[in-house]
Amino acid sequence: MRSIDIIDYEKIHRIKGVKPGKKVVIIGGVHGNEVCGVRLLSKFIEEDIKIKSGELILIFGNPRAINEGVRFIDTNLNRLFQSENKLSKKEKESYEFERMKTIRTVLEEADILIDIHSSNSIVSKPFIICENNSYNLVENIPFEIISSGWDEMQPGGTDYFMNSINKQGVCIECGSNTDPKTLENATKAVSQFLIGLGIIEGNLIDNLAEKKYLKVFFQYKTKTNFIPAQEFSDFQFIKENTLIGYDDKELITNQESGYILFSRERINPNEEGFLMAKEINS
Incomplete structure (x- = not known):
């Protein structure tokens, strides 16, 4: 070892x-x-x-x-x-x-x-x-x-x-x-x-939870900076027109309902502020 x-x-x-x-x-x-x-x-x-x-x-x-x-x-x-x-x-x-x-x-x-x-x-x-x-x-x-x-x-x-x-x-x-x-x-x-894949020995887990398939459809890029309005959990479902945060003095909302992720404070322009995803069929 x-x-x-x-x-x-x-x-x-x-x-x-x-x-x-x-x-x-x-x-x-x-x-x-x-x-x-x-x-x-x-x-x-x-x-x-x-x-x-x-x-x-x-x-x-x-x-x-x-x-x-x-x-x-x-x-x-x-x-x-x-x-x-x-x-x-x-x-x-x-x-x-x-x-x-x-x-x-x-x-x-x-x-x-x-x-x-x-x-x-x-x-x-x-x-x-x-x-x-x-x-x-x-x-x-x-x-x-x-x-x-x-x-x-x-x-x-x-x-x-x-x-x-x-x-x-x-x-x-x-x-x-x-x-x-x-x-x-x-x-x-x-x-x-x-x-x-058959690469290593072992047993596969039985009774896995049902999968949820999501597709990312929107990414917000900062104009100046970004401060979230609240702490969002990744993949928290939010309704359309929810206040997500502030880019300088501009209020940022979502245009569609969906699942939010990676909503984080950003200090520079053209950074990834948050993403939105929606449920799809596999």
């Missing part, structure tokens, strides 16, 4: 099974202050996880940000996995851009991705992010909500990149960084994901 203190976050860790199979990438720490994915990958490495088939590739997304305990160093890594001509000069000069190129090379050789995230918000709940091409991969994950529409609304994530090259990418949001259950949520989700 290895100590977490000597794990090299820059290194791409590869584990091969005896039998042929899928090449699966697990990423944690795309945002350096989202600790549950980092802890789970560290646990896999410390315990020298064994797999039955295929290849498991473990990537610590943003090593410098992980070491410093911040979301990113120069820019959001999870918006850089798209056509380079859509990126700004600042983004292309960033530390994260160089790290993105390293990760992108690995994703290009992989079949499937699962990217582990958590939230700084204490009102965050676990949910799945994937487009309908990957619904078959997530049915064993014990989270109620499966959300889509992110590729269109927030392009440039790791899962977006996998979808763009006709592969399968899934992100899991596992809860609040301050909740001890978040690491447990991540462990159960990734274990069930890998068992379902």
Whole structure:
């Protein structure tokens, strides 16, 4: 067993099974202050996880940000996995851009991705992010909500990149960084994901809760800044014309009823203030 203190976050860790199979990438720490994915990958490495088939590739997304305990160093890594001509000069000069190129090379050789995230918000709940091409991969994950529409609304994530090259990418949001259950949520989700793929030994969970399928249809971008009018839980249902917050002195309301998420205070223009989602059929 290895100590977490000597794990090299820059290194791409590869584990091969005896039998042929899928090449699966697990990423944690795309945002350096989202600790549950980092802890789970560290646990896999410390315990020298064994797999039955295929290849498991473990990537610590943003090593410098992980070491410093911040979301990113120069820019959001999870918006850089798209056509380079859509990126700004600042983004292309960033530390994260160089790290993105390293990760992108690995994703290009992989079949499937699962990217582990958590939230700084204490009102965050676990949910799945994937487009309908990957619904078959997530049915064993014990989270109620499966959300889509992110590729269109927030392009440039790791899962977006996998979808763009006709592969399968899934992100899991596992809860609040301050909740001890978040690491447990991540462990159960990734274990069930890998068992379902035949990568590791284990039993699938019976009697999973019925899934709720939602699609993100609106994202509010700040004009000046954004202050929420109240604390909204992620996926809280709100009626149309609810006061959501203030952009400088402007009152911001929603034009359609739906589920709100990621409503957070923002201090700069053109930041993501909140999103809205609606229920859809699977």
